[in-house]
Amino acid sequence: MQNNQVVAPKGLFRKWFDKEGSAYGFLSLYALLFIVFIVVPVLVAFVLSFTFFDTIQFPTYNGLKNYVVLLTQDDIFMRYVLPNTIQFAVLVGPGGYVLAFLLAWILAQLPKLPRTIFALILYSPSMTTGVAMAVVWAAFFSGDQNGYLNSFLMGLRVIQEPVQWLQSPQYLMTIMIIVTLWGSMGVGFLAMLAGILEINPELYEAGSLDGISNRFQEIIHITIPSMKPQMLFGAVMAIVSTFQAGAIGVTLSGSNPTPQYAGQLIVNHIEDYGFLRYEMGYAAAVSVVLLLMVLLFSRLANRLFASED
Amino acid sequence: MRKKLIKRFTGIRNSGINPKGFHPSQIKFYLILLPLTVVMVLPIIFIFSHAFKPPDELFAYPPRFFVTNPTFKNFSDLFTKMSNSGVPVSRYLFNSILITLVTIAASIIVSTTAAYALSKKRFKLKKMLFAVNTVALMFVPIAVTIPRFLLIERLNLMDTFLVHILPGLAMPVGLFLIKQFIDGIPDEVIEAAQIDGASDVWIYWEIVLPMIRPAIATIAILTFQATWNNADTSTLFINSESLKTFAFYLSTLTSTAAGANVVAGQGIAAAAALIMFLPNLIIFILLQSQVMSTMSHSGLK
Numbered sequence: 101m102q103n104n105q106v107v108a109p110k111g112l113f114r115k116w117f118d119k120e121g122s123a124y125g126f127l128s129l130y131a132l133l134f135i136v137f138i139v140v141p142v143l144v145a146f147v148l149s150f151t152f153f154d155t156i157q158f159p160t161y162n163g164l165k166n167y168v169v170l171l172t173q174d175d176i177f178m179r180y181v182l183p184n185t186i187q188f189a190v191l192v193g194p195g196g197y198v199l200a201f202l203l204a205w206i207l208a209q210l211p212k213l214p215r216t217i218f219a220l221i222l223y224s225p226s227m228t229t230g231v232a233m234a235v236v237w238a239a240f241f242s243g244d245q246n247g248y249l250n251s252f253l254m255g256l257r258v259i260q261e262p263v264q265w266l267q268s269p270q271y272l273m274t275i276m277i278i279v280t281l282w283g284s285m286g287v288g289f290l291a292m293l294a295g296i297l298e299i300n301p302e303l304y305e306a307g308s309l310d311g312i313s314n315r316f317q318e319i320i321h322i323t324i325p326s327m328k329p330q331m332l333f334g335a336v337m338a339i340v341s342t343f344q345a346g347a348i349g350v351t352l353s354g355s356n357p358t359p360q361y362a363g364q365l366i367v368n369h370i371e372d373y374g375f376l377r378y379e380m381g382y383a384a385a386v387s388v389v390l391l392l393m394v395l396l397f398s399r400l401a402n403r404l405f406a407s408e409d
Numbered sequence: 410m411r412k413k414l415i416k417r418f419t420g421i422r423n424s425g426i427n428p429k430g431f432h433p434s435q436i437k438f439y440l441i442l443l444p445l446t447v448v449m450v451l452p453i454i455f456i457f458s459h460a461f462k463p464p465d466e467l468f469a470y471p472p473r474f475f476v477t478n479p480t481f482k483n484f485s486d487l488f489t490k491m492s493n494s495g496v497p498v499s500r501y502l503f504n505s506i507l508i509t510l511v512t513i514a515a516s517i518i519v520s521t522t523a524a525y526a527l528s529k530k531r532f533k534l535k536k537m538l539f540a541v542n543t544v545a546l547m548f549v550p551i552a553v554t555i556p557r558f559l560l561i562e563r564l565n566l567m568d569t570f571l572v573h574i575l576p577g578l579a580m581p582v583g584l585f586l587i588k589q590f591i592d593g594i595p596d597e598v599i600e601a602a603q604i605d606g607a608s609d610v611w612i613y614w615e616i617v618l619p620m621i622r623p624a625i626a627t628i629a630i631l632t633f634q635a636t637w638n639n640a641d642t643s644t645l646f647i648n649s650e651s652l653k654t655f656a657f658y659l660s661t662l663t664s665t666a667a668g669a670n671v672v673a674g675q676g677i678a679a680a681a682a683l684i685m686f687l688p689n690l691i692i693f694i695l696l697q698s699q700v701m702s703t704m705s706h707s708g709l710k
Contacts, residue, residue, distance in 0.1 A: 119532075120530075120531075120532040120533065122526075122530065122609045123526045123530035123531070123532040123535075124526075124532070125526075125609075126522045126523060126525055126526035126530065126609070126613070127522070127523050127526045127527070127538070129518070129519045129522060129523065130519050130520065130522065130523030130578075130579055130584060131523070131538075133519060133575065133578045133579035134542075134545070134579040134581075136560070136564075136575075137557065137560075137575065137576045137578075137579055138545055138548055138553075138579055138581075140556070140560060141553035141556035141557045141560060142548075142553055142556070144553075144556035144559065144560065145552070145553050145555070145556045148555075148556065155559075203442075203445075206438045206441060206442060207442075208426050208427060209425055209426065209428070209435060209438050210428070210435055210438060210439075210442075211427075211428050211429060211430055211431065211435075212427075214439075216697065218442055218446055219697075220693070220694065220697065221446045221449055221450045221453075222446065222449055223693070224450075224453055224689075224690060224693070225449060225452070225453065227634055227638075227686070227689035227690065227693060228452075228453070228456075228638075228685075228686050228689065232456065232638070232659065232682045232685040232686045233452070233682075234659075234660070234663040235456070235459070235659075235662075235663055235678045235679055235681075235682040236452045236455050236456060236459075236682070237452075238663060239455070239459065239472075239675075240452070240455075245470065246468065246470055246471075246472050247472070248472050248474070251470075251471045251472050255471065282449065282452070285449075287582070287631070287704075290700060290701065290704045291704045291707040291708075293701070293704070294701055294702075294704035294705040294707065295704075295705070295707075295708065296426065297426065297427050297705070298705050299426065301426065304426070327708070328708075329707075329708025329709050329710050330707060330708045330709075332708070332709040332710075333707045333708060333709040336546050336547060336709060337582075339547065340546070340547060340548070340549055343549045343551070343552070344549050344550070344551050346551060347551065367551050367552070370552070370554070370555065371554070374554070374555040374558075375555075380555055380559070383555050384555060384556065387552045387553060387555065387556075390549065390552045391549065391552050391553075394547050394549050394552075395547060398547045406710075407710045
């Protein structure tokens with residue numbers, strides 16, 4: 101009797117398991133790590149953003165206070181961090197993206213060997229982000245007369261005195277943007293290059309019959325529409341790497357906060373509150389704002405490049 | 410009519426995507442690319458040149474870009490030097506190599522198994538799970554540093570070898586690229602094997618893996634770059650010096666370079682930076698054609 105009762109649900113489970121079990125088996129490793137290191141941290145950030153948490157005592161609920169403070173009382177955030185982040189994101193994101201597309205398009209006009217060499221050179225800076233480059237930039241932008249840029253400009257008599265490039269609020273942001281753009285020809289750039297090379301040549305032929313007379317029209321009417329999926333992939337990669345590059349100001353200037361908050365980006369603000377002031381709840385609220393910004397920009401890219409089908 | 414025909418022929422010639430050889434119309438592209446790539450490549454050349462400079466050239470005034478009397482002294486200094494805490498530099502390098510190799514192997518297994526299921530298996534949540542992963546492409550790890558920190562503390566992963574490896578294994582971009590690549594394998598190939606009675610594991614190992622080598626190479630590169638260049642894990646999650654990585658060691662050289670250690674540190678830092686950079690370059694050169702063939706499947710619909 102007892103046995104019969106168990107058999108029915110077990111039979112259902114068995115049936116499901118035979119059909120779909122191995123699929124979930126293959127997925128399990130990735131799913132587990134995905135949940136632990138991506139889903140849970142995002143949820144924790146979300147939950148903590150509604151609390152006061154100093155890492156010593158158990159978090160206490162304080163509603164929307166963190167968000168209200170962020171939007172109304174956090175002077176540093178409104179005066180420096182948000183404008184800096186937007187300026188940095190707009191120039192590095194879309195700027196780097198357009199640059200990557202144009203370079204990929206130009207490369208596609210060359211035969212294979214020179215194309216590969218140029219692609220390698222353009223891609224290689226993106227491999228060196230972070231620590232290895234700090235050595236180079238430190239020597240290049242060094243504040244004394246031994247710095248390469250100072251020595252060069254003094255040689256040209258553009259400047260009389262060495263400039264403290266990385267410590268000067270008026271130069272830091274520009275340098276951050278240039279350095280990040282320099283290293284932005286990454287995966288998205290390679291994807292777009294591959295996308296352009298994949299386009300069926302007959303499309304161009306048909307286009308010229310339809311009255312397309314110059315290369316610019318060709319890009320707008322044939323190249324981009326035929327590689328929308330790669331354009332979207334490239335856009336998402338550009339957005340993510342732009343926000344991920346947020347530590348650059350601290351790397352270059354060597355301090356958080358950056359000199360007079362000139363290079364302070366939202367990522368540094370999170371670290372400042374989280375690891376320097378131990379206001380984890382507040383830092384979590386800033387993290388949520390950052391994630392929402394990324395999502396918003398990606399939605400926008402989706403609008404631009406969504407495939408019709 | 411005639412005009413159209415002429416246009417047609419010039420059209421074909423002008424739309425020279427992926428041309429076979431040199432054509433004068435390409436000159437303008439070289440003229441744009443050459444100065445730009447020279448600027449792009451200068452810092453890379455500088456890494457090489459700087460690492461081989463003897464002390465008097467490192468601090469020469471005015472500073473010189475290229476090395477004139479190359480020497481290996483910086484490298485021998487680097488490896489005979491102990492870090493401030495008494496750990497030999499070779500230990501950091503060993504940690505980095507081991508961590509990177511294990512992470513690459515684990516990452517390949519984790520992503521390819523999941524990608525095989527998402528591409529070729531039939532189950533109810535398939536579309537939904539792939540959509541979740543596509544949203545996760547937009548995930549910015551740096552945004553959740555703090556929750557990750559709290560979580561890793563709770564999981565007792567602090568100060569362990571595993572904390573270098575586990576957090577980076579679920580890589581949405583990697584899964585996405587491999588899944589797209591497996592989509593290119595015709596279903597008939599898989600079905601034929603199933604009719605012959607092959608198990609899923611056999612199909613995955615004997616059919617799918619050998620057919621997706623380019624995609625595997627790509628995820629290996631992406632994992633390599635993320636792991637090898639990573640100094641943050643050592644800073645945030647590791648206390649014992651003997652478990653830290655070479656990237657972390659280099660970051661300590663550059664941050665103290667601003668302070669007292671500027672003279673002694675620069676040559677060593679330059680040599681370490683070259684050691685950091687060189688494997689990136691070599692691996693990409695070796696695998697670049699595989700990466701390009703994976704990227705042509707990268708479209709996001």
